[in-house]
Amino acid sequence: MAVLDTPxxxxxxxxxxxxxxxxxxxxxxxxxxxxLRLKAAKVLLVGTGGLGAPLGMYLxxxxxxxxxxxxxxxVDESNLQRQIIHGTKDVGRKKLDSAADTMRDINPNVxxxxxxxxxxxxxxxxxxxxxxxxxxxxxxxxxxYLVNDACVLLKKPNVYGSIFRFEGQASVFAYQGGPCYRCxxxxxxxxxxxxxxxxxxxxxxxxxxxxxxxxxxxxKLILGSGDPLAGRLLLYDALAMRFRELKLRRNPECPVCxxxxxxxxxxxxxxxxxxxxxxxxxxPQTGEIEPAEVKQKIDRGxxxxxxxxxxxxxxxxxxxxxxxxIPLGELPKRLNELDPGTEIVAHCKSGMRSxxxxxxxxxxxxxxxxxxxxxxxxxxxxVDPRVPKY
Amino acid sequence: xxxxLIPTPLRQYVDKKDSVEIAGNTAGEVLASLTSQFPELxxxxxxxxxxxxxxxxxxxxxxxxxxxxxDATPVRESDTVxxxxxxxxxx
Numbered sequence: 001m002a003v004l005d006t007p008x009x010x011x012x013x014x015x016x017x018x019x020x021x022x023x024x025x026x027x028x029x030x031x032x033x034x035x036l037r038l039k040a041a042k043v044l045l046v047g048t049g050g051l052g053a054p055l056g057m058y059l060x061x062x063x064x065x066x067x068x069x070x071x072x073x074x075v076d077e078s079n080l081q082r083q084i085i086h087g088t089k090d091v092g093r094k095k096l097d098s099a100a101d102t103m104r105d106i107n108p109n110v111x112x113x114x115x116x117x118x119x120x121x122x123x124x125x126x127x128x129x130x131x132x133x134x135x136x137x138x139x140x141x142x143x144x145y146l147v148n149d150a151c152v153l154l155k156k157p158n159v160y161g162s163i164f165r166f167e168g169q170a171s172v173f174a175y176q177g178g179p180c181y182r183c184x185x186x187x188x189x190x191x192x193x194x195x196x197x198x199x200x201x202x203x204x205x206x207x208x209x210x211x212x213x214x215x216x217x218x219x220k221l222i223l224g225s226g227d228p229l230a231g232r233l234l235l236y237d238a239l240a241m242r243f244r245e246l247k248l249r250r251n252p253e254c255p256v257c258x259x260x261x262x263x264x265x266x267x268x269x270x271x272x273x274x275x276x277x278x279x280x281x282x283x284p285q286t287g288e289i290e291p292a293e294v295k296q297k298i299d300r301g302x303x304x305x306x307x308x309x310x311x312x313x314x315x316x317x318x319x320x321x322x323x324x325x326i327p328l329g330e331l332p333k334r335l336n337e338l339d340p341g342t343e344i345v346a347h348c349k350s351g352m353r354s355x356x357x358x359x360x361x362x363x364x365x366x367x368x369x370x371x372x373x374x375x376x377x378x379x380x381x382x383v384d385p386r387v388p389k390y
Numbered sequence: 391x392x393x394x395l396i397p398t399p400l401r402q403y404v405d406k407k408d409s410v411e412i413a414g415n416t417a418g419e420v421l422a423s424l425t426s427q428f429p430e431l432x433x434x435x436x437x438x439x440x441x442x443x444x445x446x447x448x449x450x451x452x453x454x455x456x457x458x459x460x461d462a463t464p465v466r467e468s469d470t471v472x473x474x475x476x477x478x479x480x481x
Binding site: 047049050051052079083136137138139140141144161162163164165166167169184185186187188189200202207233235239240244245246247248249329 | 408477
């Protein structure tokens with residue numbers, strides 16, 4: 001069943017649109033009626049990043065009449081490996097502007113609403129309300145739970161996709177009383193336990209595939225054809241090139257969509273996800289050392305060991321001369337390679353993993369251990385700009 | 391031996407394997423055997439009270455064990471057990 005009513009009779013296609021949508025119009029499954037449904041449809045894309053890029057482009061090309069896009073970010077060089085809606089010329093521009101330009105170039109018939117905001121409990125219901133379908137292309141847990149709850153409260157289908165490294169997930173939540181994101185995962189992981197794409201990396205092509213699965217589902221919902229990916233979780237493994245499907249049931253005890261819901265309005269999702277609302281100012285940690293001081297120690301020939309706790313593939317990108325690679329995961333097994341009497345400085349990419357290494361070393365009886373503040377990124381900024389940042 | 395599929399974020403705790411063959415008659419037995427073989431995996435699957443974490447789902451074939459008997463969900467030789475943690479990436 002379509003999520004939309006039959007389009008108002010006033011809607012019609014121009015001759016230009018008939019030529020443009022010819023390959024849809026000659027298929028009985030779409031035809032004039034389906035194309036008019038697409039034209040009457042209003043879809044909201046939350047995020048114009050990796051998933052949002054193919055979504056925005058294909059939905060515009062397909063002739064979805066009105067597309068809202070929500071993003072507050074600017075295009076960064078590191079986005080271009082996967083966010084194909086933005087080009088090299090767009091680096092530094094607002095993603096909303098860059099995405100809207102590409103979509104309008106593909107199809108000038110599409111009306112584009114731009115929301116240059118962070119989606120929040122305060123604005124989400126107002127932003128989502130005018131749309132028929134919401135597509136979640138965000139990159140963090142608080143926004144995913146926010147989008148889910150808002151969709152359940154507004155009774156709008158939530159076309160979900162998520163990616164990590166070589167794997168993706170997709171589903172359609174809150175479709176006609178079906179299961180929601182909270183039925184799949186009642187609670188988010190505590191911060192820091194599950195790495196984000198920024199920390200863990202992602203194959204650039206992967207969001208293309210998952211985003212296109214989401215776009216397909218959105219178009220199917222609009223046309224009212226086929227079996228929607230509701231009540232099913234699609235898993236994709238790019239390395240194995242394997243799709244799997246798992247059953248997804250509505251949880252009668254779900255706090256949002258269950259039989260006796262307790263979440264009746266939007267909550268504080270940062271708090272729900274354990275993210276402090278106002279992160280404390282990074283207090284200078286005892287046991288930290290500035291990159292410049294490490295440089296001085298190297299230049300003076302001080303007796304100390306600089307250990308690099310990143311992964312071997314990161315060591316291949318860039319390294320600090322004299323550093324010794326001991327990936328964090330191998331450290332517990334390789335403590336015997338280190339002399340407890342010698343001063344140790346640990347570093348990683350930005351200082352997070354090396355802080356864990358410092359804790360581990362201290363717990364293992366190493367007394368004279370410090371963490372190089374800001375990692376090799378700070379080294380590049382403050383000591384040697386020839387070291388590339390990644 | 392049932393086949394347990396390990397998702398990318400957890401492979402670092404199982405010697406970088408994408409699947410592990412484990413003997414056991416129920417989901418609980420299979421997971422207990424898996425985490426005793428790879429102790430570092432345990433805190434990623436279970437909370438301090440020893441309950442499966444609410445952002446980690448376990449399926450026997452395509453069935454979520456929460457709806458199929460939880461730890462008592464039967465596992466046969468030919469079954470595939472999937473561990474599916476939540477991921478948030480999208481950018």
